[in-house]
Amino acid sequence: MGQEMEEGLIALEGQDTPTMKTRVWFESKKIWRIAFPSMLFRVSGFGLYLVTQSFIGHIGEVPLVAYALVQTMIIRFVNGVLLGMASATETLCGQSFGAKQYHMMGIYLQRSWIVNFVTATITVPALVFATPIFRLLGEEEDIAIEIGTISLWFIPFVYSLVFSMTIQMYLQAQLKNLVIGVLSTSAFVVHILLSWIFVSKLNWGLSGAMSALNISAWIPIFGGFVYIFGGWCPHTWKGFTKAAFTDLLPVVKISISSGAMLCLEVWYDAILVLVAGYMQNAEVSVSAFSICLNINLWEFMVSLGFLGAACVRVANELGRGNAEAAKFSIKVTLSTSVCIGVFVWTLCIAFGHEIGYAFSSNEEIAEYVSGLSVLLAFSMLLNSAETVLTGVAVGGGWQSVVAIVNLICYYVIGIPIGILLCYVGHLQAKGLWIGMLSGVVMQVIALTYITWRIDWNHEVNKASERLNQWLLKASEEPSEVNIDEVKW
Template sequence: MWLTKFLAMYHSQEISGMDSSIQETLLSTEVDQKGDLKRRIREESKKIWRVALPSIVSRVTSFGTIVVTQSFVGHISSVDLAGYALVQTLSVRFVNGIVIGMSSATETLCGQAFGAKQYHMMGIFLQRSWLVDLTALTVLLPIFIFATPIFNLLGEEKAIAKSAGHISLWFILFLYSIVFSTTIQMYLQAQQKNMVIAWLSVMQFAIHIPLSWLFVYVLNWGLDGAMAALCISSWFLVFGEFVYIFGGWCPDSWKGFSLAAVKDIFPVVKLSISSGVMVCLELWYYAILVLLAGYMKNAEVAISAFSISLNVVAWEFMISLGIMGSAVVRVANELGRGDAKATKFSIKVLMGTSVAIGLFFWILCLVFGNKLGYLFTNEEEVVQTVSDLSLLLAFSVLLNGIYPVLSGVAVGAGLQTKVAIINLVCFYIIGLPIGAVLGYVFQLQVKGIWIGMISGVVTETLALSFMTWRTNWDQEVSITSARLKRWYLKSAEESRQSSDHS
């Protein structure tokens, strides 16, 4: 502090001792630099929010359908609430991690192709992601078909396992819709056309609530009604996306279905697998923590409370994912254009934005944390357990505003493999053991597991910050350029032009 003051005083004395014309020139230069910095921050923020805002709206409302469904299920039966929590936080999170993770390769490739003005390649990358993701999901279906025996094998209570098995079958339809909605969103946001996704997601959420009420209470379909409403609303979003793409609103990037999507698919599979591992290690971390909660003294209460708290974190996490999506697009676009300086500046503005949002929700959770449980259940024991976790919940929300954006920076640069290693160490070698020891050995129960979770997230945030700081962005520009050249395929127009010249 004293050094800063000394330098400022020295600088002012140096200026005051100069000729008045030189003094005015130096001061005006200083003002111009400050004004230029403000202008650059304002322009970069506009670019970030052009992608982030629609992405946040779509993610919050889409995830909101899952939370609303949980709320309806929770008011039907406490056993079904625990069953739903198991499936949603274990099976769905497990498979979703693979699907979303593998789809992040689409984010990287489409973003970089858009930056390099290789627009026709974006449609080919989208089709490749469909082939890879649909194959992966189909291979993983036995997890949902045989859910009851799997949960019995894991030692969960029989009533909860039976309910989870029934709910799992409904989630199959939901997951197939996720393959299309996730990849299309990444494809559209790479070209800054994701406002349509936001509108469709809002409509999906608006349809989902009355549809759930109609099926559950008016038609008295109970659990099946709640799950049917979830499936219908999720496919509504997908059909809307298909209409937008196939209807001609993406003329530069969508040239129709092509066999070129099968060509060079193995490098895409390789990048998709590393992307999948990166996200899976992150999402499975929370899933395993829920599994640990299932072995607590009062399993039904522990699973329900932990799942409710995680869903609150996850809902706020959707906002961070929106900023993360923007980070992917901005970093990928600038690397595709070959501008390392613009990449670094964008990262700084992204981090400032995400920290501010994290602080806002941290305060919100501190104020209203003890009332959150009533949104999902009337069981006082569950509500009290959620209330006990409110302080830890607030700090989880704060950290969630930081590390996903750093992950987005890595995805935009295609550094998924490095992040996968960081996730493995921070979550599974540090976070999980701490949570297990505090929860079982020190008898802190759910609170101990949550402290372990935060420990993993803190180390993850520090490691990703260090990795971003140490990355040579000029070198990443060269790597991006080489990757795009290697996977480039001529468009139909270019092929015709070359044949005409020959």
């Protein structure tokens, strides 16, 4: 595959005026080489949540509501923080690979481990004190107590996020992330099997479901360690180094801007779930709303594959100093992602009535989910555009701009509209979801305008200045990594 692509690219570069069809074909091959493994990683990883939710949903209604609140509010909060902090790795490794500063990628990976481990530790008290937190938020006592039990089981899972996301971004930047996709898919299959054994056969209940989640979450990480430390990344991994503890402040700064950008996005849904908890028939509302939200997020994981592709392609081309190639890649990636979004929209419209029964045996909850299916379909369609535009921002390193856009679109526009439609307009969960859609629509419009107006030649200069500022000399550095040496 590597040799075939290399020969094709040489042929393409040899043409004086390559046709548009040829350019799109080779750009699509580059995109899918990044996007498909990323999809496997993200869909399988988020599938762990959904499988666990499905098994817990058949244990009881209170555990299902408690799990939905912990996973949607606390874990999404923590995941947003860590994913945002880790996206600095995506920016720096992608641009370093494009600039042929290969040895710096391993150093950036180690720096991200240090920053993210400290960050994860800071967030752990939210899990330890989950019960009193939700009591203060007005949750019923039996649900708050169940939340305290579930949240403690999530602590090992939180520390798995420190490594899983950064390893995936590090390998993705050098076109080696298929191994993570395969490991994550294998972990997903193992998780289904373990959940069935622990919950259905051994009757371990909630403890069995959460044990299966933690075991499965760590499988891809240990596999990633073996791959990196075992010599499959010879140009980018030079071993552990003290240099990882230097220049941490600049990494923290770009990590914080990345974290703000993504946290404002993932907390958006969590706040709406919290609001849903104060509606009439709260247990049904929260359960149905969280089921639809998780389905939307699972499809969002597919779209995140294109986020990763947009990020890597833009970062690589900015690192190489090729602004025109970066712009062309954005057009191809966005078009491909939107086409898939239309396909998923069609499926959701066609099978909307059956969705709820896959996650709950409660007739009322299933029917509530069915009533939200049309809005869910449009959410998944918007995902296809929003993620690519966000990936462009991460690849270019201008996360702080997107953070401001997210703040305005989600919190100034989306949430107020949702609350008004929910309580004043008496639309309940549909009103909340319409508000959420309003914020996303405004975000897509704003990011499209910013991407269209950006000066890409200026972005090339900024990327060069950033990389040269943090560059550490290596004793032996290949002038270029041959694509034939890239192992899937």
